[in-house]
Amino acid sequence: DTAVSQTPKYLVTQMGNDKSIKCEQNLGHDTMYWYKQDSKKFLKIMFSYNNKELIINETVPNRFSPKSPDKAHLNLHINSLELGDSAVYFCASSRKDVGGSPLHFGNGTRLTVT
Amino acid sequence: AQSVTQPDIHITVSEGASLELRCNYSYGATPYLFWYVQSPGQGLQLLLKYFSGDTLVQGIKGFEAEFKRSQSSFNLRKPSVHWSDAAEYFCAVGRAGAQKLVFGQGTRLTINP
Numbered sequence: 001d002t003a004v005s006q007t008p009k010y011l012v013t014q015m016g017n018d019k020s021i022k023c024e025q026n027l028g029h030d031t032m033y034w035y036k037q038d039s040k041k042f043l044k045i046m047f048s049y050n051n052k053e054l055i056i057n058e059t060v061p062n063r064f065s066p067k068s069p070d071k072a073h074l075n076l077h078i079n080s081l082e083l084g085d086s087a088v089y090f091c092a093s094s095r096k097d098v099g100g101s102p103l104h105f106g107n108g109t110r111l112t113v114t
Numbered sequence: 115a116q117s118v119t120q121p122d123i124h125i126t127v128s129e130g131a132s133l134e135l136r137c138n139y140s141y142g143a144t145p146y147l148f149w150y151v152q153s154p155g156q157g158l159q160l161l162l163k164y165f166s167g168d169t170l171v172q173g174i175k176g177f178e179a180e181f182k183r184s185q186s187s188f189n190l191r192k193p194s195v196h197w198s199d200a201a202e203y204f205c206a207v208g209r210a211g212a213q214k215l216v217f218g219q220g221t222r223l224t225i226n227p
Contacts, residue, residue: 004157033213040219041202041220041222042219043158043217044217045214045215048214050213055213056213056214058214090158092158094213102148102160102163103158103160103215104160105150105157105158106157107155107156107157108156
């Protein structure tokens with residue numbers, strides 16, 4: 001049973017395209033996140049949602065738009081992809097906040113923009 | 115603002131040797147501290163966490179970490195490493211009520227046979 005699953009695992013696309021990454025958690029958690037890991041392995045939060053409500057938006061370009069249809073799903077849509085968007089994107093979830101329960105991560109989506 | 119520093123980008127140890135990975139944090143109040151491990155092509159797995167209480171915390175896979183407030187440190191240790199411990203290790207800090215973890219830049223651990 002995969003707790004946090006995200007698809008696709010790999011995504012190769014050209015500049016200017018629009019793409020989506022899907023994430024689902026079956027842990028019953030209230031909060032979901034998107035993190036970006038760059039080529040130097042540095043992890044930085046992009047967004048967090050609590051019960052479908054946007055809580056954190058960390059100065060991410062408007063081309064990135066998260067969507068949470070319900071508290072078990074948090075999708076990431078990226079418009080007009082740029083070379084600098086190439087990274088590994090991790091979805092995560094937690095019960096409420098980082099104090100309530102640790103983050104549970106998906107296995108990541110490696111996005112390559114050519 | 116919270117910040118985390120992992121001074122060692124890459125560490126190599128021999129199988130069976132002891133291990134210590136360093137983590138220093140900057141935070142005004144009592145932090146919540148975490149160590150995560152990332153194997154190649156995988157997501158991050160929680161090794162252990164410190165919220166309060168006993169400053170020596172035990173985690174999975176034989177790891178432990180000690181919170182030292184005076185040194186703003188939360189170093190990860192293991193008495194005897196196994197080849198399967200080769201991975202990237204991340205220290206992270208958060209606070210009560212927050213929904214954001216700040217991660218260090220990671221330490222890559224290589225195990226020599």
